[in-house]
Amino acid sequence: MHILVTGGAGFIGSHLVEHHLAKGDAVHVVDNLSTGRFENIEPFLDNPRFHFDEADILTWAGLEKAATWADRIYHMAAVVGVFRVLEDPIRVLATNIAGTERLLRFASAGRWKPQIVIASSSEVYGPTPAELLREDAMLYVQSAGKSRWNYALSKLADEAQGLSYARQYNIPICVVRLFNTVGPRQTGRYGMVLPRFVEQALSGGPITIYGGGTQTRSFCDVRDTVVALDLLADTPAASGEIVNVGNDREISISALADLVCARAKMNVERQHLSYVEAYGQQYDDILRRKPSLEKLVRLTGFTHQWRLEETLDDLIAQYRKRKAG
Template identity: 45%
Template sequence: MNQLAEQPVHALITGGAGFIGSHLAHFLLEKGQHVHIVDDLSTGSITNLDELRKNPNFGHTIADVQDEPLMAELVDRADVVYHLAAAVGVRLIVESPVRTIETNIGCTEVILRLANKKRKKVVVASTSEVYGKNDSVPFLEDHDLVMGSTSKARWSYACSKAIDEFLALAYHRARGLPVVVVRLFNTVGPRQTGRYGMVLPTFVRQALMGQPITVFGDGKQSRCFSYVGEVVECLYKLAHCPEAEGQVVNVGSRHEITIEDLAVLVKELTESTSEIVKISYDEAYAEGFEDMPRRIPDVSKLEGLIGKSPQMDIAEIAKSVIQHYRER
């Protein structure tokens, strides 16, 4: 494990009103940093900023990250940029493929171009989706990416994030820009919305309201869920680890659970009378929708760089989400 570099004092978070971004902002403020977020609120929520705005070291701008003159000023003031702005959620991706591609690639182009002018460090949030149909689990960062057909809009997200990665690494290799690419694996926790197909908050909401808990497909597909508090700590440590520059790093948990078992767990923890109902992918999304049966990260690189990886058990994570929904 390497020691953290001297801490930057001013962080810029794109997509900062979103689920992960708002948790990261809170974490950085707790570290005594100055934090400014920019978000167009297309998927983020202004209510995620309510507590943050009480801190004098916090600022925010409601705007599109592709507003280059504005972003030039914000990037110039920052020591490190956490680039989280992206189209999120399977449902949004399937329903709005143009927005997915334009948002993901366009925003990343702007951030990297501006950061390169002043050599500002950038942490680029990517996704486990880029592994696509690769079935060699656990996934290593240098595994091949196996994408589906371009005729299926479902893969536009994975492809656009892969382009983000190529571009970030090209800036590092060709121009020396200090960048870190993080592939996030199913980050969950309080404040995450099920609006765009996020499975855990959807299950919790359905269970608490006595509605059918809807499992897509046969429910045998498995995922590794990571608690957002642990994930943002990893992002922070990677941002301050010189050895992580120019690297792609998986950030996720090793603990695997099937979606069917997750539904059963949520039903038990909420003491719900809801029925667990299976719905075909064709009915849930679109005809011919493809999903990955397993998505498990190899996090040995992460642990080698910062000495830790997300460890919280899915039952404890689910309890935190249930408590959040009950408080609301």
């Protein structure tokens, strides 16, 4: 099978590459390395079934050829991370919306219709009071003027584009709403909380908690995520659907800091920062983010293999190895 991964040098994308190379597939990655890292894909460069182009999907001349070559496309390219979203809101909208439209336009023009998985985000649910987030829930969108919501708006646009192309051109497209994917190769550079906590704990602290720390999240190991995405792409009934992908184990941010310290065997100070102190502007946080996985399990029979403690142990080992090197 021929696999195209846009944003394939990113944290999740590189695990998709590894997953499909292990299956014997040919994999083509395009990434401009704005948030992806070359070191994530460097181990694959000697594999004859792997090809990499450093390019921007908004302007890359090879996108049409790559899209029509592929049997399956994982569209992961996007501007991600809270700090990037707040610092460059125009880039968020341009890349996330126009890049998706360009890819879908080329994919629909080919001689065959590739399987396409479009990465959306749990951010699209907005500041909902719901305790459990289901795919058919009403979505809450804040009024215009707050760039904090540009990422969610761009992902909603991607969802609409994907489902529209699926209906109009009969392309097998599945939209996945990812919930806090974590694991090896992830960095805290752009605001991702788990690797940031690990780095701070192992550096002697303090661990900085934004806001009160009572807000909860549900973390899914990237190795579980890529299996779920593969299963959904292989499932005809998932075509034209939106599916939550994540883990429904919920934990508060303060409890997460405690767990990181326990697994790292480090007793460090906790420091609370207001959102203005953390981001340089007012930030509207979401108090709970727990996915309903009923649809994912019903469609694919998916089961998790990785517990949060195991993911943490791998991140801690990764950081210590990098620091020693």
